[in-house]
Amino acid sequence: MSTLAQRHPERMLWLGVLTGPVVWTAHLLIAYGLISIECSKSLRIPDVAYHGTALLAAVLTLGALLSANRLLSLAAGDEPMADRRRFMARAGVVVSAGYLLALLFGVLPLLMLPRCA
Amino acid sequence: MSRLVWPVLIAFGTSACGDTSMFAPHGDNAAAIATLGRVTLAIAAVVAVAVLAFLAVALFRRRQGVDVPVTREHRRATVVVVIFGGLIPALILLVFFAYTLTVTAQLSAPAPADVTIEVIGHDWWWEFRYPGTSAVTANELHIPVGQRVELRLRSVDVIHSFWVPDLAGKTDVLPNQTNTMWLVADAPGQYHGACAEYCGAQHAWMRILVIADAPDMYARWLENEAKPALQTPAGADGEAVFVTHLCASCHSIRGVVANASIGPDLTHVGARKSIGTGIFRNSLEAMRDWIADPQHAKPGSLMPRVTLSAAELDALARYLEGLK
Numbered sequence: 001m002s003t004l005a006q007r008h009p010e011r012m013l014w015l016g017v018l019t020g021p022v023v024w025t026a027h028l029l030i031a032y033g034l035i036s037i038e039c040s041k042s043l044r045i046p047d048v049a050y051h052g053t054a055l056l057a058a059v060l061t062l063g064a065l066l067s068a069n070r071l072l073s074l075a076a077g078d079e080p081m082a083d084r085r086r087f088m089a090r091a092g093v094v095v096s097a098g099y100l101l102a103l104l105f106g107v108l109p110l111l112m113l114p115r116c117a
Numbered sequence: 118m119s120r121l122v123w124p125v126l127i128a129f130g131t132s133a134c135g136d137t138s139m140f141a142p143h144g145d146n147a148a149a150i151a152t153l154g155r156v157t158l159a160i161a162a163v164v165a166v167a168v169l170a171f172l173a174v175a176l177f178r179r180r181q182g183v184d185v186p187v188t189r190e191h192r193r194a195t196v197v198v199v200i201f202g203g204l205i206p207a208l209i210l211l212v213f214f215a216y217t218l219t220v221t222a223q224l225s226a227p228a229p230a231d232v233t234i235e236v237i238g239h240d241w242w243w244e245f246r247y248p249g250t251s252a253v254t255a256n257e258l259h260i261p262v263g264q265r266v267e268l269r270l271r272s273v274d275v276i277h278s279f280w281v282p283d284l285a286g287k288t289d290v291l292p293n294q295t296n297t298m299w300l301v302a303d304a305p306g307q308y309h310g311a312c313a314e315y316c317g318a319q320h321a322w323m324r325i326l327v328i329a330d331a332p333d334m335y336a337r338w339l340e341n342e343a344k345p346a347l348q349t350p351a352g353a354d355g356e357a358v359f360v361t362h363l364c365a366s367c368h369s370i371r372g373v374v375a376n377a378s379i380g381p382d383l384t385h386v387g388a389r390k391s392i393g394t395g396i397f398r399n400s401l402e403a404m405r406d407w408i409a410d411p412q413h414a415k416p417g418s419l420m421p422r423v424t425l426s427a428a429e430l431d432a433l434a435r436y437l438e439g440l441k
Binding site: 109 | 203210211222226294
């Protein structure tokens with residue numbers, strides 16, 4: 001039984017590289033939007049909306065990191081495309097790790113600061 | 118090129134001089150920010166020295182021509198880069214960030230206030246209202262020393278930011294939202310600040326002067342500020358000019374038939390330190406120049422040039438200067 005990575009290696013490599021920045025951007029926009037609405041309209045948006053979004057973003061980015069790491073181990077050998085795949089898989093690991101950290105930087109203020117102060 | 122080096126170094130070296138500095142705090146909030154700044158600077162200095170040391174070692178070893186197999190060296194280098202270039206900086210940044218957030222949380226935590234003042238940002242001047250009294254002033258914020266002051270900030274036009282470095286950090290002043298900040302001045306004096314969010318052509322001339330007085334002096338000032346303008350026979354001509362020309366369409370002078378709120382309240386304008394939000398030191402000549410051609414002094418401001426005869430201009434300037 002072949003894995004997703006074996007059936008669609010190209011797509012999975014690109015997913016590894018792009019998931020981190022896309023998820024981080026989406027989380028930032030959603031968190032900014034929710035806070036702007038909450039503070040300017042004096043609405044009470046439940047904590048779960050913020051924490052759930054952050055958790056989902058973290059899981060997606062972590063998934064991209066693990067998947068890129070798995071692709072790195074699969075990209076062995078010396079066929080013509082192996083170097084490129086290794087590079088993309090390694091880039092996926094580094095980019096995902098970086099954006100996971102960026103995500104943490106975005107979530108910490110939500111946890112530590114009053115939202116409309 | 119070398120001629121530029123010393124002037125640039127002197128400019129950087131003296132840029133923190135003057136009467137305003139976040140490293141010379143005069144209140145508890147400003148002190149917390151100053152400590153945060155010093156700790157950040159110290160750790161950043163250590164990191165900078167460490168990076169330069171690594172660079173020096175790398176350069177030195179390259180010159181020596183270390184004979185290590187490429188694959189082994191490559192693996193070791195990768196580990197070093199990951200640890201010192203990724204993990205340790207990330208850890209340092211996280212610690213910094215957590216510390217910054219802790220200080221920010223401490224500064225933004227609601228605290229019972231002795232005095233509450235409304236701060237309203239306009240393009241390009243500040244309005245200060247003292248709830249519970251009729252006192253309204255512009256560009257000069259009077260506060261009592263040693264008492265916690267709550268500022269409720271909002272804007273009527275664009276985003277501004279209220280910043281008096283000696284007393285507290287920046288707080289955004291937003292349309293359609295009231296932000297709150299607290300400050301305490303621990304010594305009497307005058308503290309300078311400015312709008313810290315670019316808000317248009319005259320952003321640089323949106324200065325703030327905070328005057329911290331002993332509580333009894335502050336109480337006397339507030340009592341006087343809440344009074345309507347003093348009517349004097351000497352000011353009758355100027356008052357007539359004020360009311361019959363465009364002035365009264367935008368400005369308010371309590372006690373006179375003028376209740377507009379587009380421009381600053383001028384009820385006690387003669388007692389203020391400056392005109393034009395810091396452009397001129399307040400004087401009869403400066404008042405005359407300002408009224409004669411505000412667009413020359415502050416292009417783009419809402420204050421138009423009003424056509425007045427020399428006698429009218431003089432009477433109006435004298436009248437306004439007499440409003441103490």
